Amino acid sequence: MKEVIKIISVLTxxxxxxxxxLSFVYSGxxxxxxxxxxxAISDAIANLAPFAENIEEIKLGEKIAxxxxxxxxxxxxxxxxxxxQGYQGKIKMLAVIDINLEILEGIEIxxxxxxxxxxxxxxxxxxxxxxxxxxVLPQITYTKDIPENSNQIKAITGATxxxxxxxxxxxxxxxxxxxxx
Amino acid sequence: xxxxxxxxxxxxxxxxxxLGMCPTLAVTTSALNGISMxxxxxxxxxxxxLVVSLIKKIVPNQVRIAVYTxxxxxxxxxxxxxxxxxxxxxxxxxxxxxxLIVVNCIIxxxxxxxxxxxxxxxxxxxxxxMGLGFTWGVFLLGSIRxxxxxxxxxxxxxxxxxxxxxxIMILPAGAFIVLGLLxxxxxxxEER
Numbered sequence: 159m160k161e162v163i164k165i166i167s168v169l170t171x172x173x174x175x176x177x178x179x180l181s182f183v184y185s186g187x188x189x190x191x192x193x194x195x196x197x198a199i200s201d202a203i204a205n206l207a208p209f210a211e212n213i214e215e216i217k218l219g220e221k222i223a224x225x226x227x228x229x230x231x232x233x234x235x236x237x238x239x240x241x242x243q244g245y246q247g248k249i250k251m252l253a254v255i256d257i258n259l260e261i262l263e264g265i266e267i268x269x270x271x272x273x274x275x276x277x278x279x280x281x282x283x284x285x286x287x288x289x290x291x292x293x294v295l296p297q298i299t300y301t302k303d304i305p306e307n308s309n310q311i312k313a314i315t316g317a318t319x320x321x322x323x324x325x326x327x328x329x330x331x332x333x334x335x336x337x338x339x
Numbered sequence: 340x341x342x343x344x345x346x347x348x349x350x351x352x353x354x355x356x357x358l359g360m361c362p363t364l365a366v367t368t369s370a371l372n373g374i375s376m377x378x379x380x381x382x383x384x385x386x387x388x389l390v391v392s393l394i395k396k397i398v399p400n401q402v403r404i405a406v407y408t409x410x411x412x413x414x415x416x417x418x419x420x421x422x423x424x425x426x427x428x429x430x431x432x433x434x435x436x437x438x439l440i441v442v443n444c445i446i447x448x449x450x451x452x453x454x455x456x457x458x459x460x461x462x463x464x465x466x467x468x469m470g471l472g473f474t475w476g477v478f479l480l481g482s483i484r485x486x487x488x489x490x491x492x493x494x495x496x497x498x499x500x501x502x503x504x505x506x507i508m509i510l511p512a513g514a515f516i517v518l519g520l521l522x523x524x525x526x527x528x529e530e531r
Binding site for chain 2: 161164168169172173176180183184187197198246271278
């Protein structure tokens with residue numbers, strides 16, 4: 159009995175101390191992490207939409223999108239964040255789309271924990287490039303062979319689930335967006 | 340002193356004990372990734388060994404592994420948060436491998452085999468030696484793969500223009516090839 163109490167108390171104390179230490183470190187760093195994410199988003203927009211001179215944040219329900227204006231003040235497109243379940247966890251990306259919500263300008267992966275060497279390759283240029291000037295009408299589709307239509311991309315060999323996830327997340331978000339505009 | 344030096348060569352964690360193969364093979368696609376991973380491991384190993392060695396007398400034998408794991412996980416999470424806050428680029432490149440230091444067998448192995456049995460000072464020397472040994476191992480591996488696969492080292496071009504990139508060196512197969520050759524080389528040197 160004495161042994162059991164000792165085991166329980168040691169485990170409890172160790173976990174408590176570690177928990178406090180972690181919450182302390184996290185509260186110190188959370189602000190910086192958030193500003194890093196914000197910077198990653200604005201960098202991604204600058205990268206995908208170099209024509210955007212002015213960016214205006216808009217709230218659509220709970221989610222955020224960005225209106226992109228060119229030099230002369232004309233609305234030229236939208237940027238939006240789309241996130242959803244990938245193979246191993248959340249995939250979060252930023253996409254830029256034209257004003258009619260018909261053609262994608264491109265995507266950037268902000269956050270993902272897909273399998274390195276396989277699913278993580280969705281971050282690589284060769285995959286993301288396929289989304290440049292990709293038609294989203296009626297919706298984006300994927301194939302394991304050579305893409306035939308202007309709304310089709312080629313899934314990564316060995317990482318079909320991750321590729322499919324990117325496509326589905328985008329389709330879902332674009333559909334949501336179209337109800338707002 | 341012996342406790343420190345053995346990790347650098349005689350009982351090298353990567354080339355001799357073959358511990359921590361998952362991060363060794365997976366993150367060494369470039370020299371910088373190798374160094375970052377090595378530094379993260381040194382930090383976690385150092386503090387985990389310190390704490391484990393300090394509390395070795397009060398931890399009941401039956402739950403020691405659970406306690407070590409909680410301690411290691413705490414330090415790993417601190418490293419993860421630190422990288423995310425200060426080096427988002429590296430944090431992205433290393434991806435899930437930082438959290439996976441929790442199950443890096445070098446750390447649990449050293450805590451169990453050494454820190455839980457030896458004095459604090461000895462444990463710290465052991466942790467530093469093993470950590471530095473791991474770091475030079477993954478740095479060397481990462482450098483070789485980066486030079487052959489991309490023609491650069493730490494991002495600087497060193498191979499002449501027109502060098503045909505051996506892409507396989509960046510892929511997982513390259514990690515196995517280079518690791519095998521390095522272990523063979525080390526065995527050869529030891530034999531002499």
